[in-house]
Amino acid sequence: MPEEKGRKAEARPGIVRELVSLWPSLPYLGYGVWLAWACLAYSGTLWLSDVETNGENLSQLYMVSTAAFGIVCLVVPFAVRRFTQMLERRSVVVGAGVCAALGCVLVVAVGPYYLGQFVEMRPLFWLGAALSGIGTGIVGLKCGVMYGALAPRRVLLYAATSQIVVAFIYFAVIGSPPWALAPGGPSVVGILSFTLLPVAAALLTVLPTSSFASSEAGMRPLTFGESKRALPGAFWRLVALSFLLPAVASMMRGVVVDAHALAVTLEGNNILMLLRVLMAAVFVVVAVRVDASHMNFGKLYSLIAICMVVTIACVPVFGAHSNEWSLLIYCASSVFEFVMWCLLAFVVFQKRISPVIVFGIGRGAFMLGSALGWSFGVYALPSISGGGGSSEFAFYMICAGVVLVLSFVLFSERDFERMFSPIGENELSFESLMDVDLRERTQREGGRGKFSRALEGIAEGHGLSAREAEVFRYLAMGRGSDYIADKLQVSWNTARTHTHNVYVKLGVHSRQELIDLVDEAVRK
Template identity: 30%
Template structure:
């Protein structure tokens, strides 16, 4: 008996050793072949859906189903923080109210400089950034750092406070909000151009409302609201399940035309931001912190009115809205405002018009970045990291140059007219030669074709599907033989029953029916006219609601439904 037990234990030990050797050989084979450690969603759905860290919660999905726009309009929390921080005296202590606005200037410069450098660094290290974006804890910590640093800015604005505290807090706000920018960039990369315009415009209107609430409250209540806004922005992104889908994606295979358009867009954003920064730098010496609420109210209200009008205009249009139509009008408005600035002596009044134009430009550029990420193979982290980074870096450098010129030479020694004409000339050159409305229109039309076209030829078997990340266990055009034996009527009833019991939304039911037929993610996206990443998001929701980890388990549920 003892020998039998010993023999059984020995056999079990050999079996485990064999499994260990097999696993080790598979690991070596992966390293030799070069198989990536992180697979795409379609390539490894089992391990992906079972991750408790990455899987969306049912509460989060319930919020998303009841109010799917929450994660998009939540962008307004972030922009409200920007407007409150840089267009009001909410973060200025009462003792510094009538001092020159050096505190706001230094805060803006150090914060935006840290933001731009962080975004560029995160976009360059995209693999690391993808894993970081997947961690909710990282986003929450980043928002808390930005919120606490906002409180620190209020304390650092006191006359007796140390200047080092101001610099440290300003840098921390830039570093913390860089994570928020990329999270919203990932979300906006999943929507069409029309939806991006509408939700961005709605976010601006929402931010406008928050701004006026914050400046209308007595101190320090407004500061508390501003400190909570980064956390609220992150909370609004939590119901979204798109972040984990991006991890381990294959390298970008964007077309040459898409790459060239993105480079042109970056150049235009950088030049425009520098020009606006110089114009805003001219206006800094003409204002004091006590007047910033009145000046900022004009800027924010005007920006909100433009955003509301744009929201209504796009909402009334039944066809897709060409965001490129807004490009030239904004260029002309900003150019006119820059030319008006010398007529008012470089006063803050002229800077207000320039800032309103810049806010409108940011709205358009954010939508263009969203569409580039939506319609091309470029990573949204790369697109929004470099795009928003170029904008922040350009305004920072321009602000520094404008402020330095005015302080060094004064308005009498330096002709504002010459500088204004030079800036307008730079805008016109960029808008006509580097990035014009024709190039934007062509890029949008080409992007529409790319977004609606399949990524891989259908019907080429498993290899053709998996090579482009399409999913799964069946060829793209092949269906399981067991399906052919089932009666369509009864099987459709099973599908409806499973979908009803799992609480699938109408769009998820459409994806569900194609998924169980063995269709790839590419095919589902093309057939339902949705983006590749949106299709992956719906599949992920289906797995969570059905409490399964693979397509096979989903098919087993359908089979049990008929028993």
């Protein structure tokens, strides 16, 4: 009997490893399961009862949970090494999922059809909300650590796929039978989803990836720095923006949710989820099909900012309590959240700075801004803009002006380029980052795949540095020094120096000899 149990114990890890080797993106879908929990929890679908007349309890759960999430993330960078070691332990991550689940149990238990019918238990509700935020905060950081080790195209693909997982889980749960333990209370499926989704997300993130799935998942061994000083100045401006933009969007959404019936909130969330699927489909196509030279996240960011400015400026026309108009603002914020997650992973991959620092600061600022903005929208905004007329118009014009200034002065499209400008010799430009790994696999044996493999083989065989390999690629594509200098964000003389070094290492004396060398490698 003991030997049989031992054999079964050995078989289980083998099955898990085989599953992940066949489905290498599976651990990264933990990000989608975590987001699905957040969407369902903050919609109230899973845990609210039929006696809820407005979004007061929903707002309180959102504010406390997201604030706890943000605080956890912002504390972690002050003890990088310790928290990095903790996140490597499966027991810690799964324990965080269980912590969030216990918090969800408390939230349900103090409902009006359970313990809440006997005594007011508001402090227990707040405790449960805080535990859910603390637990999912740790799970979210674990997701950040995993995504930070992925090649950028993989980040785009897996993050977009996770958005589709979010929509699938969301609609599956809200469309489930409304069986309830108590008539009028939350459904059994809702309670189980509310409590178990954080655990499921944690279990997915601790699946093995590094030893056998790294080559398929697009990972590469990285040595991460632990100094916050290594972060570029543009990153800190992006963090400030990631605090302020969600704060404005949550402020607008919070005042609507708190004032409307839950049925109105649910209808709005359903629309947001359909838009999330559309966004995910677009980014899947971008990840798989769009050439790196045509990807411009800076322009996408500018477009998001412009949409937010226009919608905020039009709030007085449609009304501060317009559910449809607030959805437009929150939709733009959701796209910004997706882009922000990807950008944080890109920073980790390029700069080789600890994901605990990058995601802790970046995601923490986003969540804390969301919590404070929602709080302002619920408790302060009605008294500020409640008078209507010129005062309301002036307030929203000021908000639109602030967003405009922040978006194009605090962090502009040019700052985006500066943030990803290569600094060290081993850093790649943004365009080269997007060419890592995925492009060749999707094109199988296509011409571009052979060309890229030929370039990599030559670069490795002649000992080119990462920067020289970039220059070599541009030279092989027929680009000149002006183009190379612009793409690498270096001076013309530096580009010429790199070109000279490439020629020396390859043993060629002209552009034609270099192209002949590449053509021969492609034919082989």
